[in-house]
Amino acid sequence: MEQAQEVPFYTEEDFGKTELLPSYRVDLRNPQNEELDAFINANVVADWSQLTWKQIGKPYEVRTVAKSKQEWERDHGEMTVKTSWEFFNRSFHEWFVKDVPGALADSKKELRKHLARFHWHEVKEALGETVRLSFWNYVHRVQDGVWDPRGKRALFEGLDLNKPRILFLGAAEGYEAMQLHAMYPEGEIVMVDYDDFCRTDRFGHFPDRYPFLGMNSRTGLPRVWHKNQMNIHYEVDDIRNLPFGKEFDVVLSVGLLEHFPDEFKAEALDWHRKFLKPGGYAIMTTPRLQWKSKLFYTVMADVMNHTYRELMDIRQMGLYVYEGGFEILRHGYIKAHNGIVARPR
Incomplete structure (x- = not known):
């Protein structure tokens, strides 16, 4: 029997390449981070202390519900948050591996x-x-609008980090922490999710060949990184039970804040502060309030809509973060997400 040919990993020789594979796009363009899909520094708010909810209104709540959630609740009653998240993870993962x-x-x-x-x-x-x-x-x-490597690199640029310890809350497959690690290498990633499926399948089956553009800390030159070259630990636990102190240089969340109604947002934001070293960065994204996002969550409702979900503009997201006790260093947006870099006040 003829042996299957092993597919090689990407290297620096592939710089400049973008390639469509059956389930995702590879993008190795602009290794020097020039001409990125820009992180737009919106600068729409000069003084967050002067912004009010009356001026900007509350976020848009996505109310369309997945059929599988409706069917489950007809038989069992209202889903718990954990069950909703488990349904979402399995449904969403099926599309990443198609x-x-x-x-x-x-x-x-x-x-x-x-x-x-x-x-x-x-x-x-x-x-x-x-x-x-x-x-x-x-x-x-x-469009590569979910992982959005060029946009995420733009969001993560210019941070004062050296071999950082990165804590990723609600990590799922962990994409953004791996991109951040590639840009600021030789540190450690701790990914946290309370669904073990995220560890075994969403992260566990994340393609080993996927290339992350980052840096070689010894030469200062661009380098390609892969998942198996990174120092990653995956914790399966409720964030509220984590034993860590203020020991991380970055606390990261991607698409987490919008899953909490207002009465729980302060607690969710406190998780970002609780584990940060003095001077550390809290980096957060949420899906943007735009017609494309509304269409996405309508068309993909049976895949996506198992949990409470909001769409925000950058002012709404920023006001939550500011009221949660953070100084906002940078605020803006990339393709499908708002992005904020902040520090505790």
Whole structure:
């Protein structure tokens, strides 16, 4: 039997390349961080202490609910937050590992078959799947708007960090912490999620070949990093139970704050302060309030909408962070996310 050829990892020889693979995009353009998809320093608020909720209004709440959540709750009653998160993780992960072009071709074939037989219920289901696959293909593979490596690198640029310890709250597959580690190498990442599926599958099956553009600390030159070259520990626990003190240079969260109604936001923000060394950075993102995001959470409702979720503009996100006791050093947005770099006041 002929042995399968081992696919090589990416190296510095691949600088400048961008490549569409079946389930994601590789982007090794601009290794010097020039001409990045810019982190827009919005500077829309000069003095956060003068901003009020009356001026800006509250975030937009996503109310469309996944069918699987509705069906489960009909039999069992209201989902707990942990169960909702578990449903979301498994649903979302299925899309990250899809051969999207292959699945899209199969879906279109099914759609044509049902159209020919006038099976209208099946037509509706096949059409919905085709639309979702087409949308996911555009958002995640073509535009790379979920991982968004160039935007995330722009958000993380210019920090005063040397071999940092990074704590990632609600880490899921851990993408952003690995990108941050690549840019400021030789430190340590501690990823935290209370769903073990995130450790075993979302992080565990994150592609080893995926290349992160970062730096070689010894030469000061750009370098390609991979997951297996990083110092990563994964903790499966409720954030409220973590035993750490103020020992991290960065506390990071991506798409965490918007899952908490207002009565719990102060507690969620306190987690970002609780584990920071003096002078450390809290870095947070939330999905942007824009028509593209509303469309995404409508089309992808059965994949995404198992948990409480809001869409915010940068002023709304920033006011939560400021009221949570932080000095906002930088605020702005990238493709699909607001981004804030802050320190405790």
